[in-house]
Amino acid sequence: MKFELFDLERNQSLFENEVDYNLSESGVHPLKISEILTDDEQRELLNKNLYYGYTNGTPELRQRVADMYGDTFSIENVLITSGSAEANFLSIMTQLESGDEIIYMVPNYLQIYHLARSFGIIVKSLPLHQELGWQWDVDELKSIVTPKTKMIVVCNPNNPTGALMNPEVMDGVIEVARETGCWVLSDEVYRGAELDGVECRSFAGATDKTIVNAGLSKAYSLPGLRLGWTVGSETYINRAWSFHDFTVINVAYLSDWVASKILEYSRRRKILDRTKDHLNHNLNMLCDWAEHVPALTITRPEAAAITFAKLNIPMSSEEFVFNLRDNFSVLLTAGKWHGMEGFVRFGYGTPEEYVRSGLDRVSDFCKKY
Numbered sequence: 001m002k003f004e005l006f007d008l009e010r011n012q013s014l015f016e017n018e019v020d021y022n023l024s025e026s027g028v029h030p031l032k033i034s035e036i037l038t039d040d041e042q043r044e045l046l047n048k049n050l051y052y053g054y055t056n057g058t059p060e061l062r063q064r065v066a067d068m069y070g071d072t073f074s075i076e077n078v079l080i081t082s083g084s085a086e087a088n089f090l091s092i093m094t095q096l097e098s099g100d101e102i103i104y105m106v107p108n109y110l111q112i113y114h115l116a117r118s119f120g121i122i123v124k125s126l127p128l129h130q131e132l133g134w135q136w137d138v139d140e141l142k143s144i145v146t147p148k149t150k151m152i153v154v155c156n157p158n159n160p161t162g163a164l165m166n167p168e169v170m171d172g173v174i175e176v177a178r179e180t181g182c183w184v185l186s187d188e189v190y191r192g193a194e195l196d197g198v199e200c201r202s203f204a205g206a207t208d209k210t211i212v213n214a215g216l217s218k219a220y221s222l223p224g225l226r227l228g229w230t231v232g233s234e235t236y237i238n239r240a241w242s243f244h245d246f247t248v249i250n251v252a253y254l255s256d257w258v259a260s261k262i263l264e265y266s267r268r269r270k271i272l273d274r275t276k277d278h279l280n281h282n283l284n285m286l287c288d289w290a291e292h293v294p295a296l297t298i299t300r301p302e303a304a305a306i307t308f309a310k311l312n313i314p315m316s317s318e319e320f321v322f323n324l325r326d327n328f329s330v331l332l333t334a335g336k337w338h339g340m341e342g343f344v345r346f347g348y349g350t351p352e353e354y355v356r357s358g359l360d361r362v363s364d365f366c367k368k369y
């Protein structure tokens with residue numbers, strides 16, 4: 001089978017551990033086990049037998065996840081996956097076929113974009129508009145929907161802009177999905193990392209054919225657990241679970257156990273409050289820095305440890321990123337890898353001093369070029 005390269009992940013995989021300053025990460029600096037479990041729990045963890053566990057996730061963890069989406073959700077609506085990446089993979093593999101058409105938000109993470117195209121699915125990219133505060137124009141959405149449209153795919157909060165979808169736009173998407181009977185797939189892995197500390201509205205339950213994918217890698221600062229989930233109707237969950245038998249069988253038992261502890265409401269709030277404080281602090285620093293860098297314009301994001309900076313110099317996003325990487329050992333991601341030229345993405349979730357030192361090198365680079 002021929003498949004497209006996932007430029008964003010490929011470039012990160014190759015260089016994120018080689019550069020002095022990796023500002024290509026979109027999550028918050030990872031937590032340690034000792035910071036999230038009590039002493040008793042840490043001892044319990046050391047004495048765990050390493051079972052397979054439940055292939056769809058333990059009932060305890062599925063209940064914690066279901067609770068995050070309100071009373072209408074039960075453990076039957078949740079499948080635990082290996083990161084939200086696997087959740088996205090399962091959603092595409094179980095609901096779409098070659099020749100189907102999907103509408104896809106750009107700029108974006110592009111996992112679903114490349115994957116779907118590799119399987120012969122027609123992907124119609126629909127841009128967010130910066131002048132609308134990185135929102136979709138709902139009329140534009142209505143104009144490109146056809147009877148062949150099987151799914152509308154969104155990322156909210158959005159990667160790479162850090163924008164939140166307006167309630168009116170969300171209502172518009174749901175209306176279009178209801179009228180056409182198509183699926184809505186909402187990647188909400190950045191939900192919980194809002195800068196004002198208020199979790200944004202989820203698409204979960206918006207229609208019978210809505211899928212929400214998320215996980216612990218971003219807002220929860222726990223990418224090393226490789227823990228995600230997919231939420232939807234029981235029929236969808238059973239189908240996704242059947243496909244999950246072929247992918248990873250199940251998530252590591254220890255990750256499932258740790259996640260079920262930390263997703264208890266008050267503990268999960270504590271982690272999200274840490275995220276909010278850290279992001280606000282670093283973002284203020286980043287915005288102050290950007291005022292002295294005419295080569296870039298930064299729009300304040302509303303969520304996530306990322307900002308999509310406009311390039312004010314005649315250089316492509318890849319040229320900027322490759323030159324910066326090779327001459328100043330700082331890694332960013334190129335707008336091109338997110339489906340939109342003319343921008344580069346900064347991740348600012350690492351410790352303050354680390355971000356500051358990386359930004360100093362970006363200043364030196366911008367002065368030189």
Ligand SMILES: Cc1ncc(COP(=O)(O)O)c(C=O)c1O
Binds near residue numbers: 083085109187189227
């Ligand atoms: C929008 C989006 N979805 C999914 C993923 C995959 O994350 P994970 O599998 O760690 O949950 C990422 C990673 O950057 C992302 O940005």
